[in-house]
Every structure is written in structure tokens, then in C-alpha cells.
Amino acid sequence: MQVQRMILNECSYFGPGARKVLGEEIEKRKFHKIFVVTDKSLLEHHVTAKVLEELDNHLIGYEVFSDIKPNPTVASVLDGLKKCKDSLSDCILAVGGGSVIDTAKAIGIIMTNDDHRDVVSLDGSVNTESRALPIIAMPTTAGTAAEVTINYVITDEERKKKMVCVDPHDIPILSIVDTELMSEMPENIAAWTGMDALTHAMEGFITKNAWEMSDMFHLQAMTMINRHIVNAVLNHDMESINQMGVAQYIAGMGFSNVGLGIVHSMAHQLGAVYDTPHGLANAILLPYVMAYNGTVCVEKFNRMGEAFGLDMNALTKEEIIQKVVDHIFALNEQLHIPKRLIEIGVVEEDLKMLAEKAMQDVCTAGNPKEVSASDLLEIYQKAYK
Ligand SMILES: NC(=O)c1ccc[n+]([C@@H]2O[C@H](COP(=O)([O-])OP(=O)(O)OC[C@H]3O[C@@H](n4cnc5c(N)ncnc54)[C@H](O)[C@@H]3O)[C@@H](O)[C@H]2O)c1
Numbered sequence: 001m002q003v004q005r006m007i008l009n010e011c012s013y014f015g016p017g018a019r020k021v022l023g024e025e026i027e028k029r030k031f032h033k034i035f036v037v038t039d040k041s042l043l044e045h046h047v048t049a050k051v052l053e054e055l056d057n058h059l060i061g062y063e064v065f066s067d068i069k070p071n072p073t074v075a076s077v078l079d080g081l082k083k084c085k086d087s088l089s090d091c092i093l094a095v096g097g098g099s100v101i102d103t104a105k106a107i108g109i110i111m112t113n114d115d116h117r118d119v120v121s122l123d124g125s126v127n128t129e130s131r132a133l134p135i136i137a138m139p140t141t142a143g144t145a146a147e148v149t150i151n152y153v154i155t156d157e158e159r160k161k162k163m164v165c166v167d168p169h170d171i172p173i174l175s176i177v178d179t180e181l182m183s184e185m186p187e188n189i190a191a192w193t194g195m196d197a198l199t200h201a202m203e204g205f206i207t208k209n210a211w212e213m214s215d216m217f218h219l220q221a222m223t224m225i226n227r228h229i230v231n232a233v234l235n236h237d238m239e240s241i242n243q244m245g246v247a248q249y250i251a252g253m254g255f256s257n258v259g260l261g262i263v264h265s266m267a268h269q270l271g272a273v274y275d276t277p278h279g280l281a282n283a284i285l286l287p288y289v290m291a292y293n294g295t296v297c298v299e300k301f302n303r304m305g306e307a308f309g310l311d312m313n314a315l316t317k318e319e320i321i322q323k324v325v326d327h328i329f330a331l332n333e334q335l336h337i338p339k340r341l342i343e344i345g346v347v348e349e350d351l352k353m354l355a356e357k358a359m360q361d362v363c364t365a366g367n368p369k370e371v372s373a374s375d376l377l378e379i380y381q382k383a384y385k
């Protein structure tokens, strides 16, 4: 066996109402002022308010920053950075989906690593000198698992690039996965973010660096997401929402440490060029990429099929791959996710450019099967119409 590294949060809480621990956890650490990072829509939906109430109950001072949009930008990071400095806070509390938590991570890193104040120099794997300003993360989507990963993704609008920034210094000191914060997600966002989590589990399971411990996380995440995603999204069943909150975190413990593959490389380009929601882009591409990757990891496809509860007995290699791919198509259909990229406004003439950009993405190196730009173009074309 080769040497492996595993980085996880020091402390995490899970379950409905888990936010009740927030006040005490902050008091214990003696932070004097909290810079709350969230977004406008979460303020409007009174999701952030549930957390602010905890700070108020404990008389903890805070300032709120909420100028963040999905697929968050360099400009947003710079704006938040200035406000964070001016607020003289000693802790960042992120309440939101991946876009909010990722922006908080970028702000936190630059607060303690001023040489990266241009933001764009954080692109890729970067060894910053200092740990980020302490970050507490409270996810409101069951999706990215940004609360436990060592990554954050920021869009450089100038280059139309989603920068995948990998840096262990950004990991939150505390994460609180309070599933009550996720319970009123609109159906489409719950479906997309849930499929993002499934993509993490499946890509993380077959990525080049996968090993026994990451396999354990990813298989469990697949089993749980498959069991609960439809019930959580379509029926708003609270126990399934609880299980989705845990499952996406479990997937995060895996992929954060071993990487992903070309579903993410290709999805990032759709986010950068068309501002496609991250989970939606992944969900559409997932079955097409799995059909491409299957030939090099059939045994793992068999195990994925078993995790989905499918009968995998007496199948040929081709049938094993097809059965898993069909299962993803069926899940997408149940969740009302489109089957083709043409349906979400992707332009056919752009596919070659998207394929060339996807080749450069950090996640491409982790794909189990070697790819060229023309392979990526072919997959985009198959997914197009
Ligand atoms: N850091 C990582 O490891 C990692 C992993 C995967 C993806 N990402 C990145 O995360 C971003 C996507 O994050 P996301 O999928 O969580 O979505 P998001 O944070 O972009 O949120 C999408 C929308 O849902 C709304 N929303 C979120 N929670 C809600 C709730 N509980 N109720 C009502 N509305 C709610 C938000 O206000 C927003 O309008 C992308 O930029 C993606 O690249 C990061």
C-alpha cells in the first residue's frame, strides 16, 4: 500500500436543530466578533435568520455579508474580504450552500495570506503559509460538502474559468450540518444539489487515487443517497432530508481526499460559460461520462450497482456498465432533470471550446480513463441532443 493522507474537520455536528450548539461552541473558543457570510436568497427565505437567532440568544456580536451569487466570483470575494477586514471579526461563519461556504473559504485564506489578495493566484493546488481565519460552516444544501472539503471553487469572470482551489488551510474548524436549514430548499435546488453529492460519491469511488478508506465513504454515500434522494426532494420527507445531509458529508470525506473526474471538469465549464447551476450540470453529464469510464473499472461498476440495490448477477461487462448508467438516467428523470445539454441553453458551436477548457481542469487528472480533448468533445456531443 502507498502512503495516504486523510484530512477531516476537527469537530462536526449533525441532525435537525444541531445549530443549538453554535453559541456555546463560539463562546468556548472566545471569538469576539463573527463575520457571517450568507446570500440574499437565504436571507429572504429566513434560513439565515434561524442561525442569527442563536447568535442573538448568546449575545454574540456579528456582521452580515450577503453579496454572493451561485457560481461565486472573484469580485464577490474581494468585496467580502474588504468588509471582513473592516468588521474586525476573528471568526467567519458561513451559512449557505457551496457558493457561500466557498466564498467564505477564499476570504478566510486571504485574511491570513495577504500575498494572495489577487484571488487568482489561489487557483489549483496552492501551499499557502497560514491557516485561514477560523471558519465555521453550516451548509444549507445537501450537496457540495464544502463544510468538510479542502477545496473551494471561485469563478474568474474575466477568463470565464471556475478556479478549483485546493488547500488544506481552508478546512472549517467546525461544521454544523443542521438539516432543518435544508428542509425548505426548493425542489429543483434540492434535486440538483443531491445529484452533485451522488456525482461526488460515484466519481470519488472510481477516481485514480481511490483506496479502501475513500471507497468506504463513497459506497455508503451512494447507498444512502440512492435510498433517500427522491423521498427528500419530491416528498420533503424529514427523515430522508436528515439522511441526505449526512450522506453528502460522507461523500465529502471521501472525494476531498482523493479527487474527482471529468464529470466535474466538464460541468465546471458550463458553470463558467453559461452560469449553469453546478449540480444540474453534473446531473446531466453524469450518465454520459459513466458510460465512457465504465470499461476501465467494471468491477467498481458492479459494486456501485450493488450499492444502488440493483440485481447485478450474471451480467456481461457491457450489461453491468449499462445497468448503472440506466439507473442514473432513471433517477434524473424522476427528479425532473433534463436529459440533454441543449435543453439548458448550451450552444452547439461552443462544444469544442468547452472540451478544450475541460482538458485543463484540475479534476481531469483524476479521471480513471485517459482522455483527450476529442474524447471530451465526443461526450459533450452525446449529451447535447
Ligand atoms: N468546496 C467544494 O468542495 C465544492 C464541491 C462541489 C461544488 N462546489 C461549488 O459549490 C457551488 C454550488 O453550491 P450549491 O450547489 O450548494 O448551491 P449554491 O450555494 O450555489 O446555492 C444555489 C441556490 O440555492 C439557494 N439555497 C441554498 N440553500 C437553500 C435553502 N436551504 N433554502 C432555500 N434556498 C437555498 C441559494 O440561495 C442559491 O440561490 C458551485 O460553485 C460549485 O462549483 C464546491
Ligand SMILES: [Fe+2]
Residues within 6 Å of the ligand: 144, 196, 199, 200, 264, 278, 282
Ligand atoms: Fe460538485
